[in-house]
Amino acid sequence: MSTSTDxxxxxxxxxxxxxxxxxxxxxxxxxxxxxxxxxxxxxxxKNLKEYGFGVDCYERETGVGGAWNWRHDRSPVYASxxxxxxxxxxxxxxxxxxxxWPDYPHHSQLLAYFERYADHFDLQPHVxxxxxxxxxEPAPGQRWDVTTRSTGGYGAERTSRYAAVVVANGHxxxxxxxxxxxxxxxxxxIMHASSxxxxxxxxxxxxxxxxxxxxGCDIAVEAAQQARTCWHSTRRGYxxxxxxxxxxxxxxxxxxxxxLRLPLWLRQWLFHRLLRLTVGDLTxxxxxxxxxxxxxxxxxxNSQLVYYVGHxxxxxxxxxxxxxxxxxxxxxxxxxxxxxxIFATGYLPRFEFLDPGILGDDGSGRPTLHLNAFPxxxxxxxxxxxVQPDSGIFPIAHWQSVLIARLLRLRQDAPQRATAFAAKxxxxxxxxxxxxxxxxxxxxxxxxxxxxxxxxQRALNELEGK
Numbered sequence: 001m002s003t004s005t006d007x008x009x010x011x012x013x014x015x016x017x018x019x020x021x022x023x024x025x026x027x028x029x030x031x032x033x034x035x036x037x038x039x040x041x042x043x044x045x046k047n048l049k050e051y052g053f054g055v056d057c058y059e060r061e062t063g064v065g066g067a068w069n070w071r072h073d074r075s076p077v078y079a080s081x082x083x084x085x086x087x088x089x090x091x092x093x094x095x096x097x098x099x100x101w102p103d104y105p106h107h108s109q110l111l112a113y114f115e116r117y118a119d120h121f122d123l124q125p126h127v128x129x130x131x132x133x134x135x136x137e138p139a140p141g142q143r144w145d146v147t148t149r150s151t152g153g154y155g156a157e158r159t160s161r162y163a164a165v166v167v168a169n170g171h172x173x174x175x176x177x178x179x180x181x182x183x184x185x186x187x188x189x190i191m192h193a194s195s196x197x198x199x200x201x202x203x204x205x206x207x208x209x210x211x212x213x214x215x216g217c218d219i220a221v222e223a224a225q226q227a228r229t230c231w232h233s234t235r236r237g238y239x240x241x242x243x244x245x246x247x248x249x250x251x252x253x254x255x256x257x258x259x260l261r262l263p264l265w266l267r268q269w270l271f272h273r274l275l276r277l278t279v280g281d282l283t284x285x286x287x288x289x290x291x292x293x294x295x296x297x298x299x300x301x302n303s304q305l306v307y308y309v310g311h312x313x314x315x316x317x318x319x320x321x322x323x324x325x326x327x328x329x330x331x332x333x334x335x336x337x338x339x340x341x342i343f344a345t346g347y348l349p350r351f352e353f354l355d356p357g358i359l360g361d362d363g364s365g366r367p368t369l370h371l372n373a374f375p376x377x378x379x380x381x382x383x384x385x386x387v388q389p390d391s392g393i394f395p396i397a398h399w400q401s402v403l404i405a406r407l408l409r410l411r412q413d414a415p416q417r418a419t420a421f422a423a424k425x426x427x428x429x430x431x432x433x434x435x436x437x438x439x440x441x442x443x444x445x446x447x448x449x450x451x452x453x454x455x456x457q458r459a460l461n462e463l464e465g466k
Contacts, residue, residue, distance in 0.1 A: 380420050
């Protein structure tokens, strides 16, 4: 097990006080606790180190990479997973991906990238692998008591007191499962997309994929190639964007339009024209017409779904109404008989170790945070990576953690500026950076990367007194 490099200040026999069940609380001084060693956790460690903080990171798995390490129990990655944002908009700004990598790297390349990132910045000595966080509780002096134990629940719990906590446990690992009448009586196989790992699970099956996110569309495409029959059920119509536009990755073309500061209505008009020229009218394939304008839902980046629908290998269906013993009834009255149903219905954020009220959760499961990172009333707690951007997430996580590290440093060096920022948090918690989007859990954390990064830059400038 790797431990923090700051072990010289760790006194295993010195305690501050006792927990309610009589265990000692070990003082970690000014050290910051980071929860999770995925992409967001790694960049948090790196930036906190650069601002002079000692860091202890707790990772429940045995290696770095988080969701991108498909050996991890909670990883949603499957064998064919590639990035849906292109390389320049996904890499960390201070650690570029290799020039000879493809526009959309494979998940194995992403894992290698994170491992090299951790080695380059010497992050692994700060990570306690195989250690899960059980509880995070406020302590006197705006500090935090963090209780940990070995992953799997065996061994004694240990509680340490930290100056601050950065939560980076990800939000794409706790499956969001739908409820349908009769589902419990269905005699076919049911799984969530989180359990899907390889196309051989689809081979020669009658597959119904429920859900039209990027994962659902990817699985439907693989079922079109491997399954005997593939049905794809969606609640509404969506906009299916090709991964390449005008010979370039689509997000790079979109970013050029954003850089020109074209108004939303004009970008929507251009996108509609482009889709009409490249994809055409999707309703003639049997796909439902979208009930919203483009950019009002997270776009589906998939160049193959329409291809396989057009070749008759994917049969588009409306929403599921109810299940029977061997059949699935649809909202239009039709019925299909799959032997495998895959719910690609997304994920919900879970912070099992925190009282939901600390993050402003009113019972819906949705935190209320400023800049999707800072809760009200707790200036030494922050969340990294709780965003669903229209581009890559890693640069956003990088700049979030720079802002967090700068804020924590100013609490010591210029406390009046840190106090002023706390007032901004109170006023801005829950603010959106996405324009108008559908009000669904899938879009809770939707951000436009340009607007969001400008907001982060403004916050950094304010902290610097600019």
